[in-house]
Amino acid sequence: MDITFDMFIETEVPEGEVIISRTDLNGIITYVNDTFAKISGYSAEELIGKPHNILRHPDMPKSVFKDLWDTIKREENWSGYVKNMRKDRGYYWVYAEISGVYKDGKLVEYKSMRSPVPKEKRIEMQYIYDDMRKAEGESVRMVTYLPYETYEKLKRITDEKSKSIDEIIDNTLI
Structure with missing residues (x-):
């Protein structure tokens, strides 16, 4: 078992870049763009077929993902700030916009477009999510x-x- 502390190394999503992915209705990745692979540290082949929560960072409150799933299952669009974990256990922040993809009026998959988050907003969201995890009785971050x-x-x-x-x-x- 290897101890790694790389989760404190941040990768910034470059301005002008957009991370795009699609999942099936159960959250299994079906498509990623090159930017997604590069920023996440995974290859496209490693991501496709995996649950999107492979990227879930432990700093993210569970309630954020409950809200996300509740919203998209009502066939509404969801948007919010997400801290993701890279393959090397580093992290990156994105502003995510998730919506349904329809074929002949039927929901067939989800698409997500994620964009960079300014540093001040990343700091603000970290404090908000720390407070949410504490209030919800989840694990807390300690350095x-x-x-x-x-x-x-x-x-x-x-x-x-x-x-x-x-x-x-x-x-x-x-």
């Missing part, structure tokens, strides 16, 4: 500094036990 020896010990333990850091901490505190 700490450890002596290098402690980090190495945690890395060794996770490797030996093939468990995540969360599992190690949970078992140690109980």
